[in-house]
Amino acid sequence: MRKKLLSSALAFTLVFSMMVGCGQPTPDNAEPKQTVQESASVQAESNSGKSGAENIELSGKITFWTTGDKSNPNDHTYPWMEENVRLFEEKYPECEVEATFITSGEDYLTKITTEVAAGNAPDVFRTYLTGRLQPFVDGGKVLPIEHMLETYPETKAIMNDKALALSTFDGKAYAIPLIASGEMFFYNKKIFDECGAKVPKTYDELLKLVDLFNEKGITPCMLGISDPWPGTIPYMMIFNRLNGNELYEKVVLNKEADFANEAFVSAGEYLQELVNRKMFNESIVAISQEEAGNKFKAGEAAMIIDGSWSVPGYAETFGDDVGIFNFPDIEGGKGSSNDWLMNFDEGFAISSGTKNQPVAEAFLAFIFSPERQAAYAETGALIACNNVTYDTSKISALTTEVMAAFEGASYSIIPWDNPLGTDVGQELNNTTQAIIMGGSAEKEFAKLQEYAKEAWNE
Known part of the structure; x- marks a missing residue:
């Protein structure tokens, strides 16, 4: 058994x-x-x-x-x-x-x-x-x-x-x-203040923030996916805001393969929208997350999506000039910005x-x-x-x-690649990397579905 x-x-x-x-x-x-x-x-x-x-x-x-x-x-x-x-x-x-x-x-x-x-x-x-x-x-x-x-x-x-x-x-x-x-956005308070920017509360506000920084010649958000896993962080956030937690629990925690479900595809398309909107650095595929962190600390971006393990380094670099926020709510979505990846x-x-x-x-x-x-x-x-x-x-x-x-969180989401296991978890990370690079979300999740069914003997 x-x-x-x-x-x-x-x-x-x-x-x-x-x-x-x-x-x-x-x-x-x-x-x-x-x-x-x-x-x-x-x-x-x-x-x-x-x-x-x-x-x-x-x-x-x-x-x-x-x-x-x-x-x-x-x-x-x-x-x-x-x-x-x-x-x-x-x-x-x-x-x-x-x-x-x-x-x-x-x-x-x-x-x-x-x-x-x-x-x-x-x-x-x-x-x-x-x-x-x-x-x-x-x-x-x-x-x-x-x-x-x-x-x-x-x-x-x-x-x-x-x-x-x-x-x-x-x-x-x-x-x-x-x-x-846990995983979250870190932001440079000085850059925000200089640009008159505010922490976004909704997805539409996030898009406007991205446009604002691009207009001023500032990279909105750093991310490095030469190792694929960091690209799954914004994907998981988007998926929650759109779909809540029921499908996540069914597929990720209980391992019932349903990755071809439109819910997974739609979240991938939202991620692509952010990429196409030039939210991330052009070097996203070429650099590691560590390199992305160094660039953020050097003032080369207004934000970075990263984990709490980076808190000591960012605090040491920025002092009180760094803050955090969670991915904002998406209008009509079932999830909440009070649900945290923890x-x-x-x-x-x-x-x-x-x-x-x-x-x-x-x-x-x-x-x-x-x-x-x-x-x-x-x-x-x-x-x-x-x-x-x-x-x-x-x-x-x-x-x-x-x-x-974290103390005020209403729900905690385990980063998916851990409960999915080494094989399917890695394939999920490869899927989000492919989507960020321009691959079809529908085709990439269809491939993940077949991979998961075989791995889980369904």
């Missing part, structure tokens, strides 16, 4: 209190707390875990794979993760973590999927959730995390059940999500093929310890864990704005 996700993971309507009701910020006037480095040093003196981990002798080498780009100053996760490796090895001198950071998310997905399928997975690795994790679970490629959580109760204490639901199959969780993420993401798992399970579990627990999660939250990341105390004075106004927007 095929394993299925818990229903709470497939049919959930999250508000941000469930997602990023995660941190327990330290009030600005609270007494200074011990730094992460000091805390790690104190723990290192005992060279042991706590509670169930006290009698475990840890030694030996493990391998660790994740995404990260050392050369990218916008990548705030890389230095935090690199520090995790260093501090772990300081705490456990007899242990070694051989870390591999892969720059491109698309490359990482391909490589980790190939290595896991071949039985060559690293001991601990970044994975994906819902439909993309399921083949690893069905194939017995990853370990349940219950033993690790029982061994390290401090880590167990900050787990978010709503997040773990996305990695739970037949009652067992197989990965720990790192972040609560999810838990960037899960981390332990390979069932590990030869050093004790060290692999200790390292995963260390990444998700209260101290290390606090350090990550203070970079501006929206952590998925609960009950983590951190210093709010280190959090940007942009982070606060994103958290408030």
Whole structure:
């Protein structure tokens, strides 16, 4: 019998209190707390875990794979993760973590999927959730995390059940999500002010905004789809505004292939209308999303469609001169601009093929310890864990704005390529890329329909 996700993971309507009701910020006037480095040093003196981990002798080498780009100053996760490796090895001198950071998310997905399928997975690795994790679970490629959580109760204490639901199959969780993420428009307030522009509340206002920026010689919105997935972000937003969530739940969450439905085609035609209206940069197909972000930060566009993982970099660049908004309402549509693309993401798992399970579990627990999660939250990341105390004075106004927007959401939409799985999800991304490049929406979704029917054995 095929394993299925818990229903709470497939049919959930999250508000941000469930997602990023995660941190327990330290009030600005609270007494200074011990730094992460000091805390790690104190723990290192005992060279042991706590509670169930006290009698475990840890030694030996493990391998660790994740995404990260050392050369990218916008990548705030890389230095935090690199520090995790260093501090772990300081705490456990007899242990070694051989870390591999892969720059491109698309490359990482391909490589980790190939290595896991071949039985060559690293001991601990970044994975994906819902439909993309399921083949690893069905194939017995990853370990349940219950033993690790029982061994390290401090880590167990900050787990978010709503997040773990996305990695739970037949009652067992197989990965720990790192972040609560969402996708939205970021906008340059200075450019808006200089042009007399306002945040659009309707689709017609968005079109007029696009025309205004083009008239002034300003690129309205940056996007980079050399890797196809970013092009699916505006498509999913448009689909929701037109159709609401019922068909999304049927096709994307329940995997009942109906992509040739006029609703999918119409949303693709709306996306093409934006492209033809010159909403996006001419280089959209030639550049990556990272390059698009750099151009936005350099002032080369008024807006960018991007994810909340970019908040720290944009806040650092713009200060208070950057804001966010959701895709506006479409007149006559069934969806709402209060429906947000939100999810838990960037899960981390332990390979069932590990030869050093004790060290692999200790390292995963260390990444998700209260101290290390606090350090990550203070970079501006929206952590998925609960009950983590951190210093709010280190959090940007942009982070606060994103958290408030998500908290007020009426419905959360899981980015489709995750529940659709590696195969159909990737094909969806290829479909939106083809439409942006001028392909027929009707023909592209007809091809996706045939692909999905075959993949899902319909």
